[in-house]
Amino acid sequence: MIARRPRGPSGPGAGRGLRRRGAARAAFLLARAWAFFWASPWTFLGLVVALLMRAAGGHLRWTQGALEVSVRRFRPGRRCPFAALTLGHVVIGVDRAALARLRRHERVHVRQYERWGPLFVPLYLLASAWAWCRGRHPYLDNPFEIAARRDE
Template identity: 35%
Template sequence: MPSVPVVLRRWINLLNLSTPAGLLLARATGCSITPGPQKIILAEGYPLSLPRAAAFTVGNVVLYRSASAGRIHAPDSPLLRHETRHSSQYAFLGPLFLPAYFTASALSRLVAGDPASANPFERLAGLRDGGYRPGRPRSPRTGRTGRTGRLRRPFPRRFRALSRRPSRTV
């Protein structure tokens, strides 16, 4: 028998319409749907190129490409554990989850150079379980990331002349 939090998550995600939206997306993209552990619904065969992840969650529905099936169906799968945590985040935030997640991803890209490292939703779901490598934040002073060490230009070369202040001649 499933635990109380699992049953609550299932019903909340049904009522906030995130699970029906996930099922609609799975059906519309031709995924094969099977029941998974902890009242999660597995949708294999997601064909679209976005998002660029091995799997993603909408409500209690985990959509994944056929190439990721081995990672999802592995015993005690870290990837499935990660996606199940996202399902709980949907239950907590309901329809606000997606806008909050996309905002956090954009801010993470600005701060850390990737959409996951500084994203609180990905960090709470477990970066390593989701297949992400924790990045290092960029230095606000130099614009350098800890990974590449290259200086990030504020403007492309062709716009550099526009960014300079004109000299005053009196």
């Protein structure tokens, strides 16, 4: 027996359902476009860093809503206190393994950029300064980092 694909809705309300889905899709695309635009000043800086790293032999890869950049030979150490850093929709990592290990954490930061846009870095730095003034750790006790660890 040949299975037929179910037909779409028919009848007087069918057009309304399709229009509603189309409107929901348009609203989703508009929200995504706004998120990219709002985060774009930091994404632009991230792209500059990405292109410099690419010129130095780095690897670029678009995955899960962000451009990941790594330089294989680069290792964290005294000169580099971080394994990955997010700038808008660009995630810079010391190597691909670090990018894979920290992907969920850094995607939380991407969403924070999408929410706060150009304000994100100043707010992040203020939050670190506030934590430090209260005798807390400026990185570990930064609320943006706490949220990233919680939501990763």
